[in-house]
Amino acid sequence: MTLQVVTAVTGAAWESALVGALDRVDHGVTVVRRCVDASDLLATAATGTAQAALLSADLRRLDAEAVARLTTAGVAVVGLVDPDDERAGERLRALGVLTVLPADAAPEEVVRALRAAVAGGTPAGRDVADPRAALPLPDAGGPAPQDRRxxxxxxxxxxxxxxxxxxxxxxxxxxxxxxxxxxxxxxxxxxxxxxxxxxxxxxxxxxxxxxxxxxxxxxxxxxxxxxxxxxxxxxxxxxxxxxxxxxxxxxxxxxxxxxxxxxxxxxxxxxxxxxxxxxxxxxxxxxxxxxxxxxxxxxxxxxxxxxxxxxxxxxxxxxxxxxxxxxxxxxxxxxxxxxxxxxxxxxxxxxxxxxxxxxxxxxxxxxxxxxxxxxxxxxxxxxxxxxxxxxxxxxxxxxxxxxxxxxxxxxxxxxxxxxxxxxxxxxxxx
Ligand SMILES: Nc1ncnc2c1ncn2[C@@H]1O[C@H](COP(=O)(O)OP(=O)(O)O)[C@@H](O)[C@H]1O
Ligand SMILES: [Mg+2]
Missing domain, CATH: 3.40.50.300 (P-loop containing nucleotide triphosphate hydrolases)
Incomplete structure (x- = not known):
């Protein structure tokens, strides 16, 4: 089954290259929309056409609330970070994005991550209408911060x-x-x-x-x-x-x-x-x-x-x-x-x-x-x-x-x- 993906990837060079590659090669992925910012992404997620979102760490208006709303709308989120920006991955994880890849990852790898994220389901498992959707997502991946201990x-x-x-x-x-x-x-x-x-x-x-x-x-x-x-x-x-x-x-x-x-x-x-x-x-x-x-x-x-x-x-x-x-x-x-x-x-x-x-x-x-x-x-x-x-x-x-x-x-x-x-x-x- 083809995977419907919405992208919101800024950082010019990779966007078109990666999104083009995802669409072109037969990975079983359809890019349903390319969004310019987080609001655009949320509006698309609300239509129910996408199963996963691919976004970059520097996306405009991206915050924890936006990530939570994507997740509870049933859209699995995968983040892309500039491989030279050491802290970008941490920033995304702090917002609740559990899967993060370097932006120069091969398209096959990105597709694998998208499929895995979709298979994982929504980590919170709660509707956003439920105030309890506000609780932090359980840590499903990524290194635990040092001070957890x-x-x-x-x-x-x-x-x-x-x-x-x-x-x-x-x-x-x-x-x-x-x-x-x-x-x-x-x-x-x-x-x-x-x-x-x-x-x-x-x-x-x-x-x-x-x-x-x-x-x-x-x-x-x-x-x-x-x-x-x-x-x-x-x-x-x-x-x-x-x-x-x-x-x-x-x-x-x-x-x-x-x-x-x-x-x-x-x-x-x-x-x-x-x-x-x-x-x-x-x-x-x-x-x-x-x-x-x-x-x-x-x-x-x-x-x-x-x-x-x-x-x-x-x-x-x-x-x-x-x-x-x-x-x-x-x-x-x-x-x-x-x-x-x-x-x-x-x-x-x-x-x-x-x-x-x-x-x-x-x-x-x-x-x-x-x-x-x-x-x-x-x-x-x-x-x-x-x-x-x-x-x-x-x-x-x-x-x-x-x-x-x-x-x-x-x-x-x-x-x-x-x-x-x-x-x-x-x-x-x-
Ligand atoms: N044990 C108490 N004895 C006398 N007055 C109290 C006592 N506890 C609270 N009050 C008074 O009751 C009023 C309401 O208290 P407050 O703590 O502001 O209530 P809440 O936060 O539940 O609205 C305040 O004027 C407070 O000084
Ligand atoms: Mg009070």
Missing amino acids: LPRGRVVAVWGPTGAPGRTTVAVGLADEAARLGVATLLVDADVYGGVVAQVLGLLDESPGLAGAARQAAAGTLDGAALARLAWSVRPHLSVLTGLARADRWPELRPRAVAAVLDEARRSAALTVVDCAFNLEEDEELSFDTAAPRRNGATVTVLEAADDVLCVSGADPVALQRTIRALGQLRDLLPEVEPAVVVNQVRRGAVPGDPRREIGKALERFAGREVRAFLPADRRATDAALASGRTLAEVASGSPLRAGLRSLAASLARVPEPAGGRRRGRQRAG
Whole structure:
């Protein structure tokens, strides 16, 4: 059967020579279209006429998102690189192109590679409409980067239902406490409905933050040094990648790129704490438009990539109801994720009887989840922190809320808690 191939090969000399040779000799290959840039390539891929794409590393507008969309459209991708450009192969692999050949390879060799790539199927095996298509492709070939063998940090996603249960308070508190316990920590504001972490920490933020890191990741240029330049260094052991200053800029947080940022974060920090938006819903109207960006795709991607997913809940009946619903939604969407419930703003009077007992029982019964931690309501402490743009450790170091956060931070970062901290947190919390 002839193989339908679309080409997007710049670098004049080889293009016509190679494409001509592919077409001319009977290799069983038909070049259905020669494209000038990545957009042209994607438009052709969307028509379903091509089974494989042959592209060069310097193609205009080529980024990881484009490669992902080709792959999920069922088009196998083979890259060609200038044999004199040593880094071109690496660049292509960073974008997700798993098969790379020198541009002076014999036409037979190129055809073999195209056939092998088509036979391999789509490495992700997921439709682009599924936000999980955003996850990095498994490494199916090419040399593993050197640093793969280094220890990789953990990622904790702080998520929860709508209604401001305290996701940001918990994320900031956990990151701050982990850093104070000596753990190299990166706090990432990934709220696609607008980030507030910069403001909460009193940072006069003009930095490109996570959106900037995502942009670089999509271009294949994000490394440890670039990440360090984009993050605020708040104090020893604590860096912050700030969020979207304006909520309408959510398309800048492309899921695939956010996943790549987290991957890089694992190399730089022992612990990465991600402040997530609440919403997991898909936009119904977009469900047929497989290429449309999805606002909640970044949240879903973070939850799937994280080692620990915290579901922060409020402690009154309305908040608990929302938590139960949100946990059900999470189970439907990502059944493999086992969230840990953190009940925040625990106080007497919001539910009848002993709040911990009653809340624990309700969540066990209606969501099938045990509570990992209870954090007390402490408005005086949180107001003092907000008013001064500082953290609980700075403005309310003896507060039971801070003690609870420190205890949770130690367990998530897998470091011992300083003596005394746990007992005090237990006695006075709730
Ligand atoms: N344990 C707590 N005790 C008192 N107030 C809290 C507590 N946790 C959060 N808050 C307050 O509740 C409000 C919402 O918290 P925030 O962390 O911004 O929620 P979310 O990120 O879930 O929208 C903020 O004013 C915050 O200071
Ligand atoms: Mg928030």
